[in-house]
Amino acid sequence: xxxxxxxxDLLERWALGYxxxxxxxxxxxxxxxxxxxxxxxxxxxxxxxxxxxxxIARYRESGLIDDAAYAAARVASLQRRGDSLKAIRARLAAxxxxxxxxxxxxxxxxxxxxxxxxxxxxxxxxRRRLGPFRRGAADRQRELAVFARAGFSRRIAEAVLxxxxxxxxxALARDGLC
Numbered sequence: 001x002x003x004x005x006x007x008x009d010l011l012e013r014w015a016l017g018y019x020x021x022x023x024x025x026x027x028x029x030x031x032x033x034x035x036x037x038x039x040x041x042x043x044x045x046x047x048x049x050x051x052x053x054x055x056i057a058r059y060r061e062s063g064l065i066d067d068a069a070y071a072a073a074r075v076a077s078l079q080r081r082g083d084s085l086k087a088i089r090a091r092l093a094a095x096x097x098x099x100x101x102x103x104x105x106x107x108x109x110x111x112x113x114x115x116x117x118x119x120x121x122x123x124x125x126x127r128r129r130l131g132p133f134r135r136g137a138a139d140r141q142r143e144l145a146v147f148a149r150a151g152f153s154r155r156i157a158e159a160v161l162x163x164x165x166x167x168x169x170x171a172l173a174r175d176g177l178c
Contacts, residue, residue: 008051011048011052015059029059030096033048072108081127082122084117084120084121
């Protein structure tokens with residue numbers, strides 16, 4: 001066996017090494033392994049594709065990779081971090097999560113929070129020090145623009161910025177908009 005050939009054992013080592021460090025969707029793992037295969041041995045990439053598909057099928061069957069579980073965990077993490085629902089859907093699409101799985105994962109957020117986009121906007125304001133969390137003078141237009149670039153609607157951004165203190169933001173995050 002040539003040192004540049006790609007076998008099932010090498011792919012398995014790469015896949016387990018990657019999955020040991022990162023959670024991944026099926027499509028993302030496929031991309032990572034193909035990229036490594038092309039870099040390792042450009043001529044062997046087509047035959048590696050067949051081996052990768054077999055490996056992924058085996059991992060899906062055993063439950064080692066599960067797009068629904070990955071999407072649910074990623075959605076919850078990004079929402080706590082303060083990403084808008086629009087940004088969350090875009091990140092899931094970038095990782096290759098199927099659209100129906102992403103829709104189900106985002107819908108799961110609506111079960112856990114009164115208004116998940118408002119709660120995310122409040123977390124975003126805290127992280128970016130906007131609204132009542134700011135230290136200096138207010139520049140309302142700049143702050144509205146920051147919310148807009150993050151994917152939040154103007155209505156949600158104005159509601160967060162209208163809060164007079166941190167307790168009001170926490171109440172808004174908990175209760176949502178009327």
